[in-house]
Structures are given as structure tokens and as C-alpha cells.
Amino acid sequence: MKIITSPAKLMNVDYSTDFLRSTTPKFINEAALIQSYLKEKTPKYLSELMEISSKLADENWERNQKWKAKPTAKESCPALFAFTGEVYRGLNATSLDKKAVDYLQKNHRILSGLYGLLKPSDKVMLYRLEMGRNFEFDEYKNLYAFWTEKVTEQLNSEMKKNEILLNLASNEYVKVIDRKKLNHQMIDFDFYELKEGKLKTIVVYTKHARGLVARFCAENNAETLNDVKAFNYEGYRIDEEKSTDNHLVFVR
Template sequence: MKIITSPAKLMNVENSTEFLKSTTPKFIEEATLIHSYLKEKSPQYLSELMEISAKLADENWHRNQVWKPKPTAKESAPALFAFTGEVYRGLDTKTLSKDAVDYLQKNHRILSGLYGLLKPSDKVMLYRLEMGRNFEFENYKNLYEFWSDKITEHINAELKKNELLLNLASNEYGKVINRKKLNNPVVDFEFYQTQPNGKLKTIVVYTKHARGLVARFCAETNAKTLNDVKAFNYENYLINEELSTNQKLVFVR
């Protein structure tokens, strides 16, 4: 079973772990190519591309100036610990056991606009480049065009026959994987909050958090089958069998 998640805008390279030996991202050469174009962009361009404030644009311009493919330990952190957004608050990696971290190292992959695809142990520096932004470079109109085949082929190579791919990524990131070329079944997820009137509602921040919770649950329970994943029950979530299928699991609380 393999699990994919999106990265996060919030990062902290001061986080680390003794459980993982640092590794170099698989697509570091491709990341270096993308960065060579990103580094030349002005703060104003970054502000318009990413729809961020001038202050954030300046901050990310500075990150682009110091980014390097082979950072030191002080300049980087393992990807699993570097991202600190809502998904990773749900995953709460700093409180995981060594066995759980080992499970994630084997099974969890993080999609990235800059790095393409990351293992938990891969060293990353602070950066911001969302997959869905229309960043044009060379002959590529966007990052999907650049990454889709590369990421899809690599995931195919990692998946064993009939092994499930749990898609806990956002739509923005998940669609970089070309499912028509994928050899294995994909399982999608939906998370609903029960409202006072009994109706079900999707709330984005809770969905992000729940994606991290599912990844944590799988790691802590050594989940291997679809039935194992269906048992997910952290923070009062329960499977809704009526709404779920083998291709989409729906959890409600």
C-alpha cells in the first residue's frame, strides 16, 4: 500500500528525527532545473504568480536565492518533518514511534511542485512553488506538463502488483498523476462533518487535518488492506459504508 499527500506551504527545517537517515530526492536534477528559472524571478513576479503579499514574495525570493540541491543538515530537514501545514498537524510526525516512521518511509510519498515526489527522508530546503500555479519555463506551460509522466512512471515502478494507492492529496496535487497510465487501483477519500440539522458538510481545514490522521492511522496500525484502512476511527471519524465504495472511502463525524 502506498500513500500520497500534498506538501504544505508552512515549513520548518529545524524539525528533524533520529529515525531517518537523510536521502537525496529522486528528482533532484529536475528540481535544480526548475529552480534555475525560479531563482531569476523577481519578488513582484512571485507575488503575482502565487497571489501572495509583497512581504511573502520577498521572503520567498530570498529562499530562491539560497536554495541548493545539496544542502547541509542545518539548511534542510527530512520532508516528513519539514512540512508543518494542517495535513502534517494531523500526521503529527514528532510523536510517531520508530515503527510508524519506518512504515511511512516505505509507503508514504509527498507530491511537490519543486521536487516532484519525495520520500519522508528526502532532504528539502524552505521553498514555495505550488503545483497548480501557471509557472512557465522552457517549453512547459505549467508544472503538470513537466511532472505528470515522471511522477506517474515512478509511482508505477514503486507499486507492486495489485497494491493500493491511497490518494490523500488535494485535487491540485493529485491530478499530476495520470491515472490512465497508472497500473494500480487508486482509493480516494472524502471527509464530512455532521451539522446540527443532520446534513453532511465538507470543511476544507478539517479535510486537510483528516488526511494526515489517516496517514498516521495507517502507520500506527501497519495497515495493508482496504479493510484495514476502513477501520480508521481517529478523532471520532467513522466509515460510512453506504456512501463508500472500493474506489472511494467516505468518513463522517
């Protein structure tokens, strides 16, 4: 079983761990190519591309100038610990034991606009480049055009026959996977809050729940779809009536 999540805009590369030996991202040469174009862009361009303030644009311009394919330990961090957004608050990797981290190293992959596909141990530097932004470079109209074939083929090469792929990524990121060319069953998820008899989707809770599912799988060594259906952290329970073979619905 493989698990995919989106990255997060919030990052911190100060964490170090003995549980993971740092590795180099599979697509580091491709990341370097993207960065060579990104590095030339002005703060004003970055502000408009990512719809961010001039202060954030300046900060990310500086990150682009400092970025390198072979960062030092001080400049980088394993991807599992580098992202600190709501999904990763749910996952809370820094509190996991070695067995759970080993499970994630084997099964968890992070989609990335810059790095394509990351293992938990892959060294990343601070960056910001969302997959869905209309970033044109070389002959590519956007990042999907650049990454889709590469990421889909890589997932196919890493997955064994009959393995399932748990999609805990956002729509923006999972679009980079060509479902028609993926040789495996992909399972989608929905998370609802039951309020006054009505089911509601609350984005921040959904993001948190995605991380919780990844954590649950790691702590319980989940291997089958039935194992995943047992997810029950923070009050969630599966809704069997609303769930299908390819779509799991959890409610709390």
C-alpha cells in the same frame, strides 16, 4: 500500499531525527532545473504568480536565491518533518515511534511542485511552488506538463502488483498523476461533518483528516483496504453506504 499527500505552504527545517537517515530526492536534478528558472524571477513576479503579499514574495525570493541541490543538515530537513500545515498537524510525525516512521518511509510519498515526488527521508529546503500555479519555464506550459509523466512512472516503478494507492492529496496535486497510466487502483477519500442532520465539508477539517488517516495507517501497519476502512481517529467512522470500491467516505 502507498499513500500520497500534498505538501504544505508552512515549513520548518529545524527538526532533526535519528529515526530517518537523510536521502536525496529522486528528482533533485529536475528540481535544480526548475529552481534555475525560479531564481531569476523577481519578487513582483512571485507575488503575482502565487497571489501572495509583497512581504511573502520577498521572503520566497530570498529562499530561491539560497536554494541548492546539496543543502547542509542545518539548511534542510527530512520532508516528513519539514511540512507543518494542517495535513501534517494531523499526521503529527514528530510524535510517532520508529516503527510508524519506518512504515511511512516505505509507504508514504509527498507530491511537490518543486521536487516532484518525495520520500519522508528526502532532504528539502524551504521553498514555495504550488503545483497548480501557472509557472512556465523551458518548453513547459506549467508544472503538470513537466511532472505528470515522471511522477506517474515513478509511482508505478515503486509499487508492487495489486498494491493500492491511497489518495490523501488535494485535487490540485493529485492531478499530476495520470490515472490512465497508473497501473494500480487509486482510492479517493471524502470527510464530512454531520451538522444538524446535514453532511458538510469543512476544508480545514478535511486536511487534518487526511493527515490522521496517514497516521492511523502508520500506527496500525495498515496493508489492505479493510485495514484503512477501520480508520476511527477523532470520531470519524466509515459510511459504508456512501463508500464505493474506489472511494471511501468518513463521517463524524
